[in-house]
Amino acid sequence: MKNYVLTPGPVPVPEFVMLEMAKPIIHHRTEEFEEIFFKATQGLKKVFMTKEEVLILASSGTGAMDAAISNTLSKGDKTLVINGGKFGERWLKICKAYGVDTVEIKVEWGKAVDPSQIEDILKKDKDIKAVLIQASETSTGVEHPIKEIAKLTKDRDDIILIVDGITAVGAFPVEFDKWGVDILIGGSQKAFMMPPGLAFIVLSQKAWEFNKKSNLPKFYLDLSQAHKNSLKKTSPWTPAVTLIVGLNAVLGYFDKIGLDRLYEKHSILSQATTEGFEAIGLENFAKGCTSTALSVIKSPEGIDAGLIVKGLKKKYGMIVAGGQDQAKGKIFRITHMGYVDKADIIAVVAGVEGILSELGHKFTSGAGVSRTTKILDRL
Amino acid sequence: MKNYVLTPGPVPVPEFVMLEMAKPIIHHRTEEFEEIFFKATQGLKKVFMTKEEVLILASSGTGAMDAAISNTLSKGDKTLVINGGKFGERWLKICKAYGVDTVEIKVEWGKAVDPSQIEDILKKDKDIKAVLIQASETSTGVEHPIKEIAKLTKDRDDIILIVDGITAVGAFPVEFDKWGVDILIGGSQKAFMMPPGLAFIVLSQKAWEFNKKSNLPKFYLDLSQAHKNSLKKTSPWTPAVTLIVGLNAVLGYFDKIGLDRLYEKHSILSQATTEGFEAIGLENFAKGCTSTALSVIKSPEGIDAGLIVKGLKKKYGMIVAGGQDQAKGKIFRITHMGYVDKADIIAVVAGVEGILSELGHKFTSGAGVSRTTKILDRL
Numbered sequence: 001m002k003n004y005v006l007t008p009g010p011v012p013v014p015e016f017v018m019l020e021m022a023k024p025i026i027h028h029r030t031e032e033f034e035e036i037f038f039k040a041t042q043g044l045k046k047v048f049m050t051k052e053e054v055l056i057l058a059s060s061g062t063g064a065m066d067a068a069i070s071n072t073l074s075k076g077d078k079t080l081v082i083n084g085g086k087f088g089e090r091w092l093k094i095c096k097a098y099g100v101d102t103v104e105i106k107v108e109w110g111k112a113v114d115p116s117q118i119e120d121i122l123k124k125d126k127d128i129k130a131v132l133i134q135a136s137e138t139s140t141g142v143e144h145p146i147k148e149i150a151k152l153t154k155d156r157d158d159i160i161l162i163v164d165g166i167t168a169v170g171a172f173p174v175e176f177d178k179w180g181v182d183i184l185i186g187g188s189q190k191a192f193m194m195p196p197g198l199a200f201i202v203l204s205q206k207a208w209e210f211n212k213k214s215n216l217p218k219f220y221l222d223l224s225q226a227h228k229n230s231l232k233k234t235s236p237w238t239p240a241v242t243l244i245v246g247l248n249a250v251l252g253y254f255d256k257i258g259l260d261r262l263y264e265k266h267s268i269l270s271q272a273t274t275e276g277f278e279a280i281g282l283e284n285f286a287k288g289c290t291s292t293a294l295s296v297i298k299s300p301e302g303i304d305a306g307l308i309v310k311g312l313k314k315k316y317g318m319i320v321a322g323g324q325d326q327a328k329g330k331i332f333r334i335t336h337m338g339y340v341d342k343a344d345i346i347a348v349v350a351g352v353e354g355i356l357s358e359l360g361h362k363f364t365s366g367a368g369v370s371r372t373t374k375i376l377d378r379l
Numbered sequence: 380m381k382n383y384v385l386t387p388g389p390v391p392v393p394e395f396v397m398l399e400m401a402k403p404i405i406h407h408r409t410e411e412f413e414e415i416f417f418k419a420t421q422g423l424k425k426v427f428m429t430k431e432e433v434l435i436l437a438s439s440g441t442g443a444m445d446a447a448i449s450n451t452l453s454k455g456d457k458t459l460v461i462n463g464g465k466f467g468e469r470w471l472k473i474c475k476a477y478g479v480d481t482v483e484i485k486v487e488w489g490k491a492v493d494p495s496q497i498e499d500i501l502k503k504d505k506d507i508k509a510v511l512i513q514a515s516e517t518s519t520g521v522e523h524p525i526k527e528i529a530k531l532t533k534d535r536d537d538i539i540l541i542v543d544g545i546t547a548v549g550a551f552p553v554e555f556d557k558w559g560v561d562i563l564i565g566g567s568q569k570a571f572m573m574p575p576g577l578a579f580i581v582l583s584q585k586a587w588e589f590n591k592k593s594n595l596p597k598f599y600l601d602l603s604q605a606h607k608n609s610l611k612k613t614s615p616w617t618p619a620v621t622l623i624v625g626l627n628a629v630l631g632y633f634d635k636i637g638l639d640r641l642y643e644k645h646s647i648l649s650q651a652t653t654e655g656f657e658a659i660g661l662e663n664f665a666k667g668c669t670s671t672a673l674s675v676i677k678s679p680e681g682i683d684a685g686l687i688v689k690g691l692k693k694k695y696g697m698i699v700a701g702g703q704d705q706a707k708g709k710i711f712r713i714t715h716m717g718y719v720d721k722a723d724i725i726a727v728v729a730g731v732e733g734i735l736s737e738l739g740h741k742f743t744s745g746a747g748v749s750r751t752t753k754i755l756d757r758l
Contacts, residue, residue, distance in 0.1 A: 007406045010620055018401040021621075025574055027386045027698050058439050058576055059599060062616040066599035075596075097598040189617060195404055197437055197576045197619035217454075217595065219476040220438060220445035237441040238568060240576035240619075241389055242400075319406050
C-alpha cells in the first residue's frame with residue numbers, strides 16, 4: 001500500500017528536493033559549494049526574519065538546543081523554563097546536564113503560557129539569565145506567545161530569550177529582529193520540508209555578548225566557530241553537503257511562492273483540520289492557542305487514540321503521530337508543514353471518519369470531510 | 380565539463396545509494412525505520428570488527444571526536460596526543476576546549492609515530508588517562524601503527540586508546556575487539572561512500588567504565604543516551620533518516636562484495652597511484668607508512684602543488700585536494716575510498732602528467748599511466 005507520511009517531523013519532502021540531493025556530490029572546500037552555502041544562509045535570514053547570520057549545524061534540532069545553552073550560559077546560572085510539553089522538558093534536561101539552575105513554569109499540556117506569570121517571576125527574581133521556551137510545542141500543538149514574552153526581555157541587558165522554533169520557523173512568522181528574540185532555532189525536517197540532519201540557529205547581538213561570558217565547554221557545537229566560518233561562506237567541520245544543497249532548493253521554492261503564501265497555507269490547512277474534526281465531535285487539544293504548524297486532535301472519550309493511529313496506518317497507509325508520555329492514547333498529531341496539501345488533509349479527516357465509525361464513535365458520516373473541504377476552498 | 384570528485388572526503392557516492400536516499404521519507408518512530416536502524420548497526424559491527432554496539436550520530440566526524448573526549452574524561456585529566464597532522468591538532472583543540480591537559484608527541488608531517496616513543500612516555504607518566512591518535516591522518520596520508528600502540532594500553536585498566544578512524548574504518552581493517560582499541564570513530568563521507576552527516580563511534584567495556592566517571596557536561600553528544608536507545612533500535616534525538624537509509628544500502632553492498640575485497644581494492648588503487656607517480660618522479664608524502672585510504676603525493680621541487688590542483692580542475696574537471704597549513708602548495712591528495720575505480724585512478728595520473736608537462740616538469744610522458752595501468756591489472 002502507498003504510504004502517506006503526515007507526521008509533524010519528519011514531514012514529506014518534495015520530489016524536486018530529493019532529486020536535487022541525489023545529484024553527484026560536490027566537495028565542500030570549493031567555490032561552487034561556498035556559493036551554495038552562502039545562498040542558503042541568505043535565504044535562511046529571510047525565514048528567520050533577521051539581519052544576523054543564521055548558522056547551519058550538522059545535527060538534529062536538539063544539537064542546536066544544546067548549543068543555545070552551552071554557548072551562552074555558565075555553570076550555576078539560573079534560567080526560567082516554560083515547560084508545557086516534551087520539548088519544554090528537554091530544556092530542563094539540557095540545563096541539568098550543564099549544571100545550569102532552573103526555575104520552572106509548569107504549563108498544563110495543551111495550554112499556552114500566560115506571559116504575566118513570566119513577568120511576575122522576572123520581577124521577583126533578578127538573577128534569571130535566560131527564558132527558555134518553544135514557539136510551537138510539537139507534543140501538544142500549542143503556540144506560545146513569543147511576541148509578548150519578548151517584550152519582557154528585550155530591553156534588559158542581563159537576560160536573553162531563547163526560543164526553540166524547530167516546529168515554528170517557516171511554519172508561521174517568528175519576527176526575530178523586530179520582536180527582540182535573542183536565540184531562535186529551526187530544524188530541516190519541519191517547515192523546511194527536508195530530511196532531518198540540519199539544525200539552524202541565530203543569535204542576537206545581546207546573545208553574542210552572553211557568549212563571550214559563557215564558560216561552559218563546547219567544541220563541535222561551538223557557535224563562535226560556526227559564526228566565524230559562516231561569514232567566510234563555510235562551516236568549521238565537514239558540512240552535511242547534500243542536505244545543504246537540498247535546503248538551497250527549498251529556499252528557492254520559498255522565494256518563488258512567497259513566505260506569506262506559505263504561512264497562509266499552513267493556517268488554512270490548520271483551520272480546515274480543526275473544524276473538520278470538530279464537526280465530528282473531536283476537539284483540538286490546543287484550543288485557543290493552536291499552532292498552525294500541526295494539528296493535535298483529542299480522541300473521543302473512551303477511544304484510545306492509539307487505535308486511530310494504528311487504524312490509519314493499517315487501513316489507509318497514513319502515518320500520523322500519537323501522543324507522548326502523559327498524552328499517550330489521548331491525542332493524534334498531523335503535520336501542516338512540509339510537502340502536504342489539500343488532498344492529504346481531506347484524506348486524513350476522511351480516514352479518521354472511517355476508523356471512528358468502526359470504533360463505534362457516533363457522528364454524522366461525512367460531516368468532517370464536508371467541513372474541511374469547504375474551508376480548503378479558501379486556499 | 381563533467382566533474383570527477385576525487386577528494387578524500389566527501390568521496391563520490393554510488394548512484395544506487397543516492398537514489399535509495401531519494402525515496403519518500405519514512406518516520407523514525409516506526410517499526411519500519413527501527414528495522415533499518417538495527418540492520419545498519421549490525422552492519423557497522425562487521426566493519427568496526429566488534430561485538431560492541433556501534434553508535435550512529437547525526438553529526439560530522441568531529442562531533443564523534445568531541446564525544447569521545449567529553450564522554451570519557453574529566454576536567455584536569457591528562458591525555459597523550461599523537462599530533463602528526465591537521466586532525467592530530469584537532470585532538471589538542473578538543474582537549475583544550477574541555478580543560479583536559481595534554482602531553483604531545485609532535486610527529487613530522489608525512490611520518491608515522493614510533494610506538495616506542497609512546498611506550499617511554501606511558502612508562503614515565505602514569506597519570507595519562509588516554510592516548511589520542513588517528514588511524515589514518517587525512518592531511519598527510521599516513522597510517523599510524525594502531526595495532527602496536529594498542530598493545531601498550533589494552534592490559535591497563537587506567538588508560539584508554541581513542542582512535543579517530545574517520546579515514547580508516549572501511550578503508551582497511553582496524554581490529555577493534557582483537558587489538559583492544561577502546562574508542563573507534565568513523566564518518567559517512569569516507570570509506571562508507573555516503574554524503575557527510577553521520578558519524579559512528581564504538582566504545583569498549585573499559586571505555587564505558589571511563590564514561591561512568593567522566594564529569595564533563597554533554598547532552599546532544601551524550602553517548603550513554605545514544606547507547607541506551609541504540610539497543611532499542613533507535614536514537615535519542617531525531618536521526619538523519621535518509622542518510623541512515625543510504626548507509627543501510629552501502630552496508631548491504633559491502634556484504635555483497637566482501638570487506639576483504641574492498642580492502643584489497645583500496646590497497647591496489649593505492650599502490651597503483653604511488654608507483655604511477657613515482658614513475659614520473661613524484662614522491663609519496665607518506666613513504667613507508669602510507670594509508671591505503673588515500674594517496675598524498677608531493678609536488679616536484681619548484682612546482683606549487685596548488686597549480687596541479689587548479690590545473691586538474693580547469694583542464695579535466697578533476698577535483699583533488701591540496702595540502703593544508705604547512706603542507707599547502709607541497710602536496711595533493713587523492714581518495715581511494717568511495718565510488719572510485721580503476722578508470723578514475725588512470726585518469727588522474729594521466730591528468731597530472733598533462734598538467735606537469737605544461738609546468739615544465741621533466742619526465743617520460745606516459746610512464747606514470749603505464750605503471751599505474753600495469754598494477755591495476757591485479758584488481
